[in-house]
Amino acid sequence: MALTGAMLIGSSAVSASDSTMKALDPATGRQIEPDFALGGPAEVDRAARLADDAFDAYNGTSLQERATFLELIADRLDGINRELAERAALETGLPVAQLEAEATKAAVQFRQFAEVVRQGRFRHATIDPAQPERKPRPRMDHRMQKIAIGPVVVFGASNFPISYSVAGGDTAAALAAGSPVIVKAHNAHPGASELQGRAIQSAVADRGLPEGVFSLIRGAGNEIGEALVDHPLIKAVTFTGSEAGGMALYRRAQLRPDPIPVFAEMTSVNPxxxxxxxxxxxxxxxxxxxxxxxxxxxxxxxxxxxxxxxxxxxxxxxxxxxxxxxxxxxxxxxxxxxxxxxxxxxxxxxxxxxxxxxxxxxxxxxxxxxxxxxxxxxxxxxxxxxxxxxxxxxxxxxxxxxxxxxxxxxxxxxxxxxxxxxxxxxxxxxxxxxxxxxxxxxxxxxxxxxNAFAHPQEVGDATIHGGPFPATTDSRFTSVGMTAIDRFLRPVTYQGFPDALLPEALATVNFPELSRGIDEHHTRG
The missing domain is CATH 3.40.309.10 (Aldehyde Dehydrogenase; Chain A, domain 2)
Known part of the structure; x- marks a missing residue:
């Protein structure tokens, strides 16, 4: 796959509005072709508006449709495994074999989240049926599910250029939840980021999804990060990096007219x-x-x-x-x-x-x-x-x-x-x-x-990669593992709805046979 250096905003390849940069080979200090476009607030606004336009349709996809999309991303990542690892090695100095394994892990995570979506448990579907004869006051039918929080910004990390980057667990979890994603690619590995971004972009197009489901942008300095956190259409941010960087984003997000969560993984010595x-x-x-x-x-x-x-x-x-x-x-x-x-x-x-x-x-x-x-x-x-x-x-x-x-x-x-x-x-x-x-x-x-050591970790349903401050900004959540999807969900109750208007997870006929709680009892069906 030929690198163009463009930003990927929706379905478009976007040239520089600000300036350009080249990747750096850290072993030699030499610059690596091609030039990579850098953007600013205008590109942020374009990506955010596309993501917001895409949200209702993408959040409304069926569980089967969304799972198939995630699996297609995994297939695309598998198809560029060696190419991606070689480019990432050139930009990071890490061994190709290690990065091939990291690319495989990224694809596996998308498939794992596809299964999470199919099972539907992330919806936390709960039904309290109507009790019209209840005294002294009847109870209306109440049905609750969790839906996506809205467009999400993912800041790519420097140390794992694939599994914590464009096609990393944050992106997989947010897309699984139903949130469009804008990735701010890390400037330490722009070529590897573009390869991953094109894999996701092509999967969006092939599944006929709205183009704003995914965008990838780059920028110099703090301006683009601040613009992403400030944009009123963005509803959550993820970050992996230093405590200083994570807290700067967190504090900025709390000063918005409508504060949003920043899920930052920052520092740990793992005693x-x-x-x-x-x-x-x-x-x-x-x-x-x-x-x-x-x-x-x-x-x-x-x-x-x-x-x-x-x-x-x-x-x-x-x-x-x-x-x-x-x-x-x-x-x-x-x-x-x-x-x-x-x-x-x-x-x-x-x-x-x-x-x-x-x-x-x-x-x-x-x-x-x-x-x-x-x-x-x-x-x-x-x-x-x-x-x-x-x-x-x-x-x-x-x-x-x-x-x-x-x-x-x-x-x-x-x-x-x-x-x-x-x-x-x-x-x-x-x-x-x-x-x-x-x-x-x-x-x-x-x-x-x-009687072991913390690194590496298995990615699964019981995985927790989080902890009290300053390890993270919110110890209730994990950034790795299947419950990482919970960061991007919020509950909605549907009261007194006719069956024809109920969402898939709450319909009276439980066609996908999702796990649901009915009147405090956990059932399938």
Whole structure:
């Protein structure tokens, strides 16, 4: 598929109204053809109006029609898997094989959401039948379902150029809900974004859907992001990135005349707690596994385990040495963008300035934008005294916290802000301690892992990728997994409706055999 550099607004390929940019090969610093169009408020307005025009028809599609559309997108993604992975590798420095797997995951998510749509459970259809003989007052027929919230803006992420980007889970979930989507493509991988956008655009056309169901735009600086959040026809925003970026969008959205939700996934260090029996039995295995998982994606993953905590005792030295050996052997690798690389170096220095000691480093970088692996260590008292030690370092760096006793371990656990995940390594003798730690972690994260590491994650019905602030702006929702669709839904009750006017999920004859609650009883039919 030839790249044109155009923005995709509805069915149109739109040239630059502002300026152009080229993609950057982060390994060499050279620019990559072609020129990519950048837009501004005019393109935002055009895309938003098309999305609003498309909303009623797209939200009104049958469950079967919408599921078929999602499956067609998956087929289109499968058809460009290798091409997409190669372009994304050129723009990010990530391995082609890894990106092929990421493209496959993106297609799988669209198929998973197609099945969610077919089953119809996301509607939460509920029927309270009329009770005309009820005393002292009759009850009218009430039927409730959830419908799409309206046009959604998706800000593509930098670190996963496919599965958190144009064809990522946010786009899949919003389209499954019935919301048209406008993607603000990330400028770090514009070619990969265009390939994904054209796959979705072609599926919209082939299914005969309104053109405004999907648009892809780009822009320089903050202007285009602000225009997207401000536009009165936009009803929700998703974002994956820094806390500063996510909170800027969130605050702006609350200042609108009609505030809208911003579902931002922002920062997490995913702490790993090793309890004494597990430490003594397999400290070396835990240390090596922690470091290996920390280094995945050059440490540029939202679920990277970044802080390892254990009470100094039997097994601690073995854990420390194993993690250090893994880090020392890891060659420096290209990071996603020059900005991310520079921020990594600054933040690694911040840990040292705060009193953490470097105990292992990978070999000297050979390229100017390569991230050098680092392992640092700090005492528990120092960690508790300086909250900056618990802040995220986005890149191949981790912090080992040496604790004095279990009471200090619990105190450190309480000191953490909201996280995407937390991990406990335990053996049976640790269960009593784990019972004390568990409620602390439940209050601070949306995902607790035992005897494994948080990254990667399985995408399914039970998946939660969210947590209390600052991991996300709304801990009631997940950005990954099938219940991610709930972010883009709102309830509507239909009272006293004739059957001919009821929506598909609430009709008296339940033709698709959807799961429904009837007078507080869960039924099919």
């Amino acid at each position: 790993t707690f090793v309890l004494p029996a597990a430490l003594a039995a397999r400290g070396d295995e835990i240390g090596d596994g922690f470091a290996e998982r920390m280094l995945v994606n050059v440490g540029q993953a939202c679920l990277k385990p970044a802080i390892l905590l254990a009470v100094h005792g039997p097994g601690y030295t073995e854990m420390r040495d194993a993690a250090a050996a893994r880090v020392s052997a890891m060659a420096a690798r290209t990071m996603l963008t020059p900005g991310i690389h520079d921020a990594y170096d600054r933040n690694a220095q911040r840990l040292r300035d705060s009193g953490a000691e470097t105990i292992a480093k990978g070999p000297e970088p050979q390229g100017v934008r390569e991230g050098r692996a680092r392992l640092l260590e700090v005492e528990g008292d120092r960690f508790l005294a300086d909250p900056t030690l618990a802040e995220e370092v986005f890149g191949p760096s981790a912090l080992l916290v040496r604790l004095t006793d279990l009471d200090q371990l619990l105190a450190v656990a309480r000191s953490f802000r909201g996280q995407l995940s937390a991990t406990m390594h335990i053996d049976e003798p640790d269960h009593g301690h784990a019972v004390r730690l568990l409620p602390i972690l439940e209050r601070r994260t949306g995902r607790i892992v035992v």
